[in-house]
Amino acid sequence: MKELKILVVNNYGQFCHLIHRAVRDLDMDTKIIPNTTPIEDILAEEPDGLILSGGPEMDRAGLCFDYVREIDLPILGICLGHQAIALAYGGHVHSGKKGGYAEVEVEVLEEDDILRGLGPKATVWASHADEVAILPEGFIHLARSDICEIEAMRHPTKPIYGVQWHPEVSHTEKGEELLTNFLEICEKY
Structure with missing residues (x-):
């Protein structure tokens, strides 16, 4: 795989630097940027993809809603980034049934490009203080x-x-595979 440039959008989550390191460890050019970075500045970097990090609260998601609606690049949202994507496209987020970080067994319903090789089940490290409650219309x-x-x-x-989970942490089975799948999506785009 050629070296890609991946920008990690910092939503003030405690694992943002782990995302950066995980992508760097896959021999990619990566940079952490504030979630207030104007779209034109992001595009000037000529990235191949964006990763929206987790974070403590949606009120601090900066311009993430604009990024997912207006930037034509592959985007991976992790935790709060996942929730921001849902909200940007009309989905709903609510408080999770079980807050805090925990080991969770995830069932892959559709393998798709992003989850290729992860199923049918994977043990992941996740936080469910908030979660997507209703998918945006048309989302898979x-x-x-x-x-x-x-x-x-x-x-x-x-x-x-x-x-919803954190592929960048060592507790997540096949987290590196998920990130590699995202990089392959970026390379093909």
Whole structure:
């Protein structure tokens, strides 16, 4: 795979630097940017894809809603990034049944490009303080768990994906595979 440039959008989550390191460790050019970076500045970087990090609260998601609606690049939302994608396209987010970080067994409903090689089940590290409650219209439901019905989703026509769990942490089985799948999506786009 050629070296790609992936921008990691910092939503003030505690694992943002782990996302950066995980992508860098896959021999990619990566950079953390504030979630207030203007779209024209992002495009000037000529990235191959964006990863929206997790974060503590939606009020601090900066311009993420604009990014997912207006930037024509592959986008992966992790945790809060996943929720921001859902909200940007008309989905709903609510408080999770089980808050805090925990090991969760995820059932892959549709393998798709982003979850290729992860199923049928994977043990992941997730936070469910908030979660996507209703998919945006037309979005594809990719994975679920016993504590969160919408663990993963994708846009019906654009390369925009969201996962509730954290593929960047070592506790997540096949987290590197998910990130590699995203990089392959970026390379093909």
